[in-house]
Amino acid sequence: IGDGADRVVGKRLACENRGIFYPVADGADLSTTMASYYQYFAAGQEMCSPSYVEYTDAITSTQLYAGCLTMYDRSNPRPEILGVTCSDLNMIESIDVMKNLSGWHDLSCKMSDISKTCRPLELQECHIEQLRANVGSTSVCQSADYASGCPCIDTDCKDNPTFMDELGYFCDTWIGDDCTEAESRWGYTAGGQDAVQINCKRSCGLCDWKDDCPYEKAPSCTAEASAVPSFCRACETDKTSGVDIEGCYMSCGAKGEVRVCETIVNSAVRCGVFGLLSLVITAFAATVVATRPDEA
Numbered sequence: 001i002g003d004g005a006d007r008v009v010g011k012r013l014a015c016e017n018r019g020i021f022y023p024v025a026d027g028a029d030l031s032t033t034m035a036s037y038y039q040y041f042a043a044g045q046e047m048c049s050p051s052y053v054e055y056t057d058a059i060t061s062t063q064l065y066a067g068c069l070t071m072y073d074r075s076n077p078r079p080e081i082l083g084v085t086c087s088d089l090n091m092i093e094s095i096d097v098m099k100n101l102s103g104w105h106d107l108s109c110k111m112s113d114i115s116k117t118c119r120p121l122e123l124q125e126c127h128i129e130q131l132r133a134n135v136g137s138t139s140v141c142q143s144a145d146y147a148s149g150c151p152c153i154d155t156d157c158k159d160n161p162t163f164m165d166e167l168g169y170f171c172d173t174w175i176g177d178d179c180t181e182a183e184s185r186w187g188y189t190a191g192g193q194d195a196v197q198i199n200c201k202r203s204c205g206l207c208d209w210k211d212d213c214p215y216e217k218a219p220s221c222t223a224e225a226s227a228v229p230s231f232c233r234a235c236e237t238d239k240t241s242g243v244d245i246e247g248c249y250m251s252c253g254a255k256g257e258v259r260v261c262e263t264i265v266n267s268a269v270r271c272g273v274f275g276l277l278s279l280v281i282t283a284f285a286a287t288v289v290a291t292r293p294d295e296a
Contacts, residue, residue, distance in 0.1 A: 011138075014141070021132070022135055043078070044122050046079055069086075078218060118175045124209065126151065151209040153210075163195075163200065165188070166192035174200050233250070
């Protein structure tokens, strides 16, 4: 920061750690530069399902539940974020009325599951170099040839959204972890490790990258990727830790079950190494997802 700052060390750290160096001159708009971090994650992630947050209106003090979804420009092989649109559930019906209906807990649980789902950060060095070039020539690390175009991921490579591994974890909880270490590090059977790699290719980072990208534009989100879950995860496994959007510990809502609730805290989501930042773009209600025992 500043015209007299040593830029050598800052740029070297960015280049060595898949980051972007932002030189800020005296009198420059620092706040805009600092806010530009979202572009990194927006370029490497695609949101096809909404996220939800409970909040209190600053003017009316009304309890609100909002669903938010990212909008993209898909005219190029890689989707580019245009913005985020949100809508309050209260526009459909009063929250007090909805909470007295029998399906409210199932709705709350599914909204929480969707919001807590981790997304992979899919950026190769070429893509990061393009982002650096957008900042300026002094930010480019000369680590990849980005001028001639970058590879693109196989758009047919998907996770099985209903797959649950032999220890009770869903695919997205593997983001940032090495799926080839399931047997040696976390005690999975050989067959269990194979099942993870077969069903969770996207989350495991096992999708093919095409050097000569065959796509003229980014595909739209599929109906499967945007579909509402058919079940609440807490009804399928005991590996759903943390709280839901109401601040209550994740639960199935079985008859006679007592919900344990706390104050909702806005904090980061745990989703492996890179998935930790997977919800940064839309800044939704933060919760804690399931992790394997030695990661808690």
